[in-house]
Amino acid sequence: MGHCVTNIATTRAYHHQNRILQAFWIYAPRVFSPLERAAYKKLIKTVAENQPDLVLLTQALPPEVLSELRNICASKIACWFTDAISNFYRGYIIAGSYDALFVKEPHILPTLRDKLGLNAHYLPEACNPLWHNSITLSEPDCREFGCDLAAAGSLHYYRARMLEQFVSYDLKIWGNSCVPWICSPTCTKYQHRWVGEQTKAKAYRAAKIFINTMHYAEIDGVNCTLFEVAGCGGFQIADWKPALPELFEPEREIVTFESSAELKEKVDFYLAHPHERLSIAERAYKRAQRDHTYEQRLKKIFSVVGLAPAMSAD
Numbered sequence: 229m230g231h232c233v234t235n236i237a238t239t240r241a242y243h244h245q246n247r248i249l250q251a252f253w254i255y256a257p258r259v260f261s262p263l264e265r266a267a268y269k270k271l272i273k274t275v276a277e278n279q280p281d282l283v284l285l286t287q288a289l290p291p292e293v294l295s296e297l298r299n300i301c302a303s304k305i306a307c308w309f310t311d312a313i314s315n316f317y318r319g320y321i322i323a324g325s326y327d328a329l330f331v332k333e334p335h336i337l338p339t340l341r342d343k344l345g346l347n348a349h350y351l352p353e354a355c356n357p358l359w360h361n362s363i364t365l366s367e368p369d370c371r372e373f374g375c376d377l378a379a380a381g382s383l384h385y386y387r388a389r390m391l392e393q394f395v396s397y398d399l400k401i402w403g404n405s406c407v408p409w410i411c412s413p414t415c416t417k418y419q420h421r422w423v424g425e426q427t428k429a430k431a432y433r434a435a436k437i438f439i440n441t442m443h444y445a446e447i448d449g450v451n452c453t454l455f456e457v458a459g460c461g462g463f464q465i466a467d468w469k470p471a472l473p474e475l476f477e478p479e480r481e482i483v484t485f486e487s488s489a490e491l492k493e494k495v496d497f498y499l500a501h502p503h504e505r506l507s508i509a510e511r512a513y514k515r516a517q518r519d520h521t522y523e524q525r526l527k528k529i530f531s532v533v534g535l536a537p538a539m540s541a542d
Contacts, residue, residue, distance in 0.1 A: 229523055236274055238267045238287070268293045276300045281535055286310055288320035298325075304533040306330065308525075310353055310452070312445035322346065328532045334471050335447040349532055352475060353452035354522045355459025359425040362433070362461035362513060369430050375400045376499060378435030380423065380453060387441045388412035393492055394439075402431050432462040436505065437498055439491070440466035450475065458482065458516035463509035465494050475520065481512040 268289065275283055275297060283297065285307040297305060308330040309321055316322075321329065322344055329340060330351035340348035365373075376398040379391060382405040391399065395413045404422040406415060423431045432438055442451045448470040457464045458476065466472070468484040476482040483498065485491040498505050530536070 229526065234274055234278060234280070236271050238271060265290070265293065272296055272300065275303065279303065282306065282530075282533060284308060284529065288316075289324060290318075290320055291323045294324040294326075304328075304535065306529060306533050308351060308529065312443060313447070314445035328529070330529060330532075333447060333449040335449070347532075349528075350449075350471075351525055351528060352450060352471070352520070353455055354520050354525050355455040355516050356522055357459065357517060360429055360432075360456050360459030360516075363426065363429045365430060365434055370434055373400075373431045373434035375434070376436050377439055377495065378402065378431060378437070379439045379441060380428075380431070381405075383407070383410050383412075383414065383418055384443065385410065385412070386444055388414045390441045390488060390491065391417070391439065393488060394495065397495075400431075400435070402428075428456065429460045432457045432460040435462060436502070437495060438462050438464040439495070440464045442467040442469065454482070455516055455520045458509075458512035459520070461509055461513040463498070463505040464512075465491060465498070476512060476515055481508065481515050483508060 272293070279301050280303050283301070283303045283305045285305070286309070288307055288309060289297070294305070297303075304327045306328040307321060307326050309316075310332055313331070313333050313336050321331075322340065327347065329346055329348040331337065331340070331348060332350070332352050334350050337348055337350055340346045377394055378400050379387065380402040381387065382403060383401060384407075387401075388410055389412070391401065391414045392412060395417065399414075399417045401414065401418045402421060402423045403418065404420050406418045406420065438457045440451070440453050440457065442453075446467075446469060450466070450469050450472055454464070454466055454472075454475070458481070463483075465483045465485055468478075468486045472478060472482065472484065478484050483494055485494060
């Protein structure tokens, strides 16, 4: 988009590392305050050296870290919290003074704006056309990723229970977070493989139907997967959510379900009607690439915090 950007990671948790190490780097800073503060040393140092126009956070900061940022720079500081409100953790998102807050869950906005007086805005997630696009699948890709049904993400019990009725189908569940306490026949369909960037595009596009089971902590809003599957040109059947109709046209761009019986009925119907699948997927792809990219979301952030609009790079 023509801006100079510095990216700073404040966690050592990676999808590809050992589960025990990942858990340590997630939870240890929550228990030991010095570790939590240490995680932001690089952020403080980089902001002090670069004095950026905008510090855009995707997780809320401890109040004392946010205060330190205010003391060392005149930058606009915004937080785009891209997780469910069940992961507000210690409530840091409402503890600090941000120039603007952006959340993907409309349900929480009245609390943030009306009760707390925060400059909070609804901003759903998006697809990234650099990765999420209508990729051409090779024959090896089709053999590796092809299936009748696909799902992705952690295998929590809601997702497991919803997918149990499809265990006899050609089903692949992508991800590497199948916790040991899950007892479900869907565990046999779990691929124990995290997909991202172009491999995600292949997995989403190669499936005849992607079943998007959104976590129950998504109350009125939607998950990022909704935009990514659409941005990859995949056909999906997604949990109905109140925010969905203003993002995609239901049953024309995104097929939805409100019960396990309805999901089963629609899966069987669309498996037998490939032309309808492809038409719906194509409409969703065009909508996602036009309206639901990170460039579109960032333009809104820049506008809200009062910065110049983004300039597309030549």
